[in-house]
Amino acid sequence: MHIQELKLSDFRNYREGTISFGPGINILYGDNAQGKTNILEAIYLCATSKSHRTNLYKEMIRLGRDEAHVHLRISKQGGRYVDVIDLHLKSGNKKGIAVNKKPIRKMQELLGVAHVILFSPEDLGLIKHGPKERRRFMNVELSQVDPVYYFNLSQYHKVLKQRNNLLRSIQFDPGKADLLEPWDLQLAAYGRKIIQARMDFVSTLEPIFQEMHKGISGSGEAITMAYEKNVEPDLFEGRLLQARSKDVKTGSTTVGPHLDDLFFGLGGVDLRKYGSQGQQRTAALSLKLSEIEWVGSSIEDTPVLLLDDVLSELDRHRQLALMKVLNNIQTIITCTGVEDFMNQNITIEKMYCIEKGQIYEKNL
């Protein structure tokens, strides 16, 4: 798939703006704080209904305005299909989304219309940072290609919240402990599906990741990646029961996939704790690049890659590794300078200069 056109109206620092993209490499350059990331954010928002920077929709409405509009046109299978996503952000933190002019009622109807992979400098800290970021990585990937996973995950979190509320009220009213069972059953039912999907995800991703890592690091030493599940799916209900008194005491659920992690090992060492910064970044880059292949094979189409100022964070060797995978995939790159691209052997299809919320196309 590729994005043909994006139109913004009162979105962030754009009063009105239209930008069209070629199916290859597209560059958005400009000084800091001009509106480059805002363009990537608008695309990501249309694909996932979420911003990668804020949970508050109203922050994305241009200051002083009450609503914002984003319009995204996507071409699929070499132009045989065109999908249009319209997003309407309203004050009061509300939003409306239409796909091909039909308003959608559930988020699952949006997931799968556009597939984008966003890569920003923070992603290079995926190995070094805490388990929350690594769980988020699994959730974002799986939700994008599998609406059922997204549904199970949202239900799981709803049930988890209810169960935690109940645990806290049991502290004051122990008689309510009998009410836990139905929540435990539901939590285990949704949780088992999440765990199973994560197991499948990691086992499919690991060989792709290993291959990618070998290419980038040039090392013969195999990297390993493993799913660290907090609980075995079949034992989930029993473990909830065992942990009940502890859960009541802490007022939170101490067993379940909301506490999972991903392990990364190199030469028998846990990279998360003992890896050098360079090793951690190489592993994180390999993980992001393997994601492109995994998403592509899962959706049987190519996703769109959004690179938010990530090249300046990589040394020459890693930049080249990244450039290598950009063949045949639409890529939208933000950067402050274009010199790096001019010296590389890559074909740029479109180039825009972004200045104070204005978009200027540059001749190549």
Ligand SMILES: Nc1ncnc2c1ncn2[C@@H]1O[C@H](COP(=O)(O)OP(=O)(O)OP(=O)(O)O)[C@@H](O)[C@H]1O
């Ligand atoms: N709701 C809003 N209304 C108006 N302007 C906004 C709003 N939100 C952000 N901005 C403006 O958008 C600009 C930041 O845009 P963006 O994050 O896209 O920068 P950038 O070009 O990617 O810069 P950098 O290279 O520093 O990442 C700032 O000038 C900021 O004041």
